[in-house]
Amino acid sequence: MPYSVLDLAPVATGSTETQALRNSLDLARTTERLGYHRYWVAEHHNMPGIASSAPAVLLGHIAMATERIRVGSGGVMLPNHAPLVVAEQFGMLEAFHPGRVDLGIGRAPGTDQVTARALRRQEGPLSAEDFPQQLTELANYFTGRDSRGVTAVPALGNQPAMWLLGSSGYSAQVAGYLGLPFAFAHHFSADNTLPALALYRERFRPSAVLDEPYAMIAANVLCADDDETARELAKPSLLQFLALRKGDPGKLPTPEQAAEYDYTDVDRLILDDRLSSTIVGGPETVSKGLHDLVEQTGVDELMITTSVFHHTDRVRSYEHVAEIVGLNAPV
Numbered sequence: 001m002p003y004s005v006l007d008l009a010p011v012a013t014g015s016t017e018t019q020a021l022r023n024s025l026d027l028a029r030t031t032e033r034l035g036y037h038r039y040w041v042a043e044h045h046n047m048p049g050i051a052s053s054a055p056a057v058l059l060g061h062i063a064m065a066t067e068r069i070r071v072g073s074g075g076v077m078l079p080n081h082a083p084l085v086v087a088e089q090f091g092m093l094e095a096f097h098p099g100r101v102d103l104g105i106g107r108a109p110g111t112d113q114v115t116a117r118a119l120r121r122q123e124g125p126l127s128a129e130d131f132p133q134q135l136t137e138l139a140n141y142f143t144g145r146d147s148r149g150v151t152a153v154p155a156l157g158n159q160p161a162m163w164l165l166g167s168s169g170y171s172a173q174v175a176g177y178l179g180l181p182f183a184f185a186h187h188f189s190a191d192n193t194l195p196a197l198a199l200y201r202e203r204f205r206p207s208a209v210l211d212e213p214y215a216m217i218a219a220n221v222l223c224a225d226d227d228e229t230a231r232e233l234a235k236p237s238l239l240q241f242l243a244l245r246k247g248d249p250g251k252l253p254t255p256e257q258a259a260e261y262d263y264t265d266v267d268r269l270i271l272d273d274r275l276s277s278t279i280v281g282g283p284e285t286v287s288k289g290l291h292d293l294v295e296q297t298g299v300d301e302l303m304i305t306t307s308v309f310h311h312t313d314r315v316r317s318y319e320h321v322a323e324i325v326g327l328n329a330p331v
Contacts, residue, residue: 034318
């Protein structure tokens with residue numbers, strides 16, 4: 001089964017966005033060498049702890065820094081953009097790197113409402129109800145079916161592989177109806193994973209893209225030399241998640257900040273719930289966790305996202321997982 005990477009380009013306290021983006025290039029090269037199948041980057045805005053705000057730009061650099069690994073968006077939040085612009089950007093990526101580009105599309109803004117309005121340059125209420133229309137318009141630019149006679153250059157004739165992303169059942173049903181591959185955000189919506197996958201498979205209709213459903217989930221995974229070390233390494237990202245839940249997003253805290261933080265009983269309940277859907281531990285613990293998750297969900301591919309304070313620990317986690325699941329490095 002293929003294993004892949006979701007990179008949020010985390011920005012650590014005391015570091016810079018420049019270093020975070022350089023870390024992404026390094027991780028992409030490393031995971032390609034280890035045999036991971038694809039490397040996706042997210043779209044987040046107004047998030048001090050995430051440097052990945054422009055997926056097409058970041059993917060261009062990652063594709064240039066690698067040779068074989070598929071590169072893609074996990075995802076482009078379509079309500080934030082004119083479909084024509086997305087088609088032009090990803091058509092250009094596909095033209096530069098034919099057969100390596102994935103266009104993962106999401107229907108949420110991926111940010112707060114004020115920032116979403118700034119992205120769209122409009123004052124009216126934001127809604128994802130026009131998502132199917134936007135999606136159709138985007139797809140038509142790659143095939144030349146735009147009814148207004150607009151030609152998206154160089155999108156026409158350079159179509160990347162299109163995916164639908166989701167954290168609920170809506171996109172799962174749309175992906176099934178259109179016969180597209182589906183990626184689910186298990187890493188932040190674990191309770192909805194099984195219902196969404198069931199809806200996708202139930203509603204799936206064969207298409208020119210797929211004969212059968214193809215489902216992937218993204219999961220939080222952190223592997224270290226042993227369970228105790230892994231739990232310690234996980235503390236900064238857990239504190240960052242807690243701050244986000246409280247409406248105070250920030251950079252990835254230091255290990256010292258995580259150790260000294262005064263957690264309330266409610267905080268601990270929130271983090272316990274977060275950990276229940278996160279695979280954290282040494283190789284044996286992570287191996288069992290990965291096996292159980294794949295068995296439970298029946299997915300065709302597993303995408304791993306890892307956030308730790310030190311980049312070297314993040315790289316080592318992906319190395320551990322590659323060893324655990326027996327990835328074969330490209331020859």
